[in-house]
Amino acid sequence: xxxxxxxIFAGTPDFAAASLQALLDSPHRxxxxxxxxxxxxxxxxxxxxxxxxxxxxxxxxxxxxPQSLKSAEAQAxxxxxxxxxxxxxxxxxxxxxxxxxxxPLGCLNVHASLLPRWRGAAPxxxxxxxxxxxxxxxxxxxxxxxxxxxxxxxxTAPITETTTGGELHDCLxxxxxxxxxxxxxxxxxxxxxxxxxxxxxxxxxxxxSKAEAELxxxxxxxxLAARVLAFNPWPVAWTRLDDQPLRLWLAAVGERHAEDxxxxxxxxLSADRDALxxxxxxxxxxxxxxxxxQLPGGKPLAARELLNAGKARFTxxxxxxxxxxxxxx
Numbered sequence: 001x002x003x004x005x006x007x008i009f010a011g012t013p014d015f016a017a018a019s020l021q022a023l024l025d026s027p028h029r030x031x032x033x034x035x036x037x038x039x040x041x042x043x044x045x046x047x048x049x050x051x052x053x054x055x056x057x058x059x060x061x062x063x064x065x066p067q068s069l070k071s072a073e074a075q076a077x078x079x080x081x082x083x084x085x086x087x088x089x090x091x092x093x094x095x096x097x098x099x100x101x102x103x104p105l106g107c108l109n110v111h112a113s114l115l116p117r118w119r120g121a122a123p124x125x126x127x128x129x130x131x132x133x134x135x136x137x138x139x140x141x142x143x144x145x146x147x148x149x150x151x152x153x154x155x156t157a158p159i160t161e162t163t164t165g166g167e168l169h170d171c172l173x174x175x176x177x178x179x180x181x182x183x184x185x186x187x188x189x190x191x192x193x194x195x196x197x198x199x200x201x202x203x204x205x206x207x208x209s210k211a212e213a214e215l216x217x218x219x220x221x222x223x224l225a226a227r228v229l230a231f232n233p234w235p236v237a238w239t240r241l242d243d244q245p246l247r248l249w250l251a252a253v254g255e256r257h258a259e260d261x262x263x264x265x266x267x268x269l270s271a272d273r274d275a276l277x278x279x280x281x282x283x284x285x286x287x288x289x290x291x292x293x294q295l296p297g298g299k300p301l302a303a304r305e306l307l308n309a310g311k312a313r314f315t316x317x318x319x320x321x322x323x324x325x326x327x328x329x
Contacts, residue, residue, distance in 0.1 A: 022177025119147035254289030
């Protein structure tokens with residue numbers, strides 16, 4: 001590295017804050033932070049700063065929170081900072097081409113997938129939901145497209161049969177921080193080459209919604225288990241139990257026992273200290289084993305604790321998912 005770079009950082013959630021912290025710990029100089037305007041949060045709906053803003057304030061960084069970067073005024077303000085490069089991580093605002101052109105070294109993005117797979121808003125969860133065996137982060141030179149720019153550096157991470165969305169999020173957040181510092185080090189030394197994304201293998205990671213988190217027990221067990229893990233900790237997979245939402249936090253493909261009856265999808269086959277075993281699949285002959293769930297008004301509990309909290313509710317032969325209710329708030 002010939003010299004430390006002057007960096008503008010743009011990001012908003014916890015995932016972005018991990019990269020900001022890594023840059024603050026590096027030789028490079030973060031000169032300003034851009035983040036989303038404060039949003040109402042909590043029961044009191046009090047205006048709350050983003051994780052990036054909170055971290056930036058701890059380090060006495062100037063913080064900018066424009067509603068948009070499309071105006072000439074906002075672009076002039078950014079240009080006046082005289083940065084070498086802009087690092088963007090889950091910022092939440094569109095960067096016009098005029099902004100991308102301001103820093104001499106352009107704008108780099110830390111994206112939580114191995115591009116071109118899982119471009120878009122929810123790459124972490126969609127990778128688990130799809131049954132991918134690995135994920136990672138890509139450091140990308142930004143262009144005007146949606147995660148379409150050339151790749152500068154990638155780091156991979158495994159996805160196991162028990163990896164949750166939250167666990168992969170934390171892993172990739174740390175990995176992204178390491179990768180962006182390495183990318184800046186190599187850029188400063190002139191030793192980083194951009195590679196265009198291949199046209200083959202492009203997939204889109206659509207934004208998550210609470211509505212899609214309701215499970216359909218006619219689907220295969222592997223698909224349901226992957227969805228439960230992917231949607232932990234948000235939006236949390238759920239089903240209906242006695243007209244109330246039952247949130248499902250951990251699940252796996254279960255074994256079918258010889259004594260299991262021929263039954264409809266969504267039928268509770270058994271409930272013990274290890275799991276709630278639910279019939280699923282088109283013919284009800286597959287099994288989803290739920291090992292952690294949450295009753296209304298309660299907290300997430302392991303199967304053993306769940307039975308102690310509401311044992312009378314879990315009777316073999318009962319159906320889950322039949323009574324109409326709204327998605328849990």
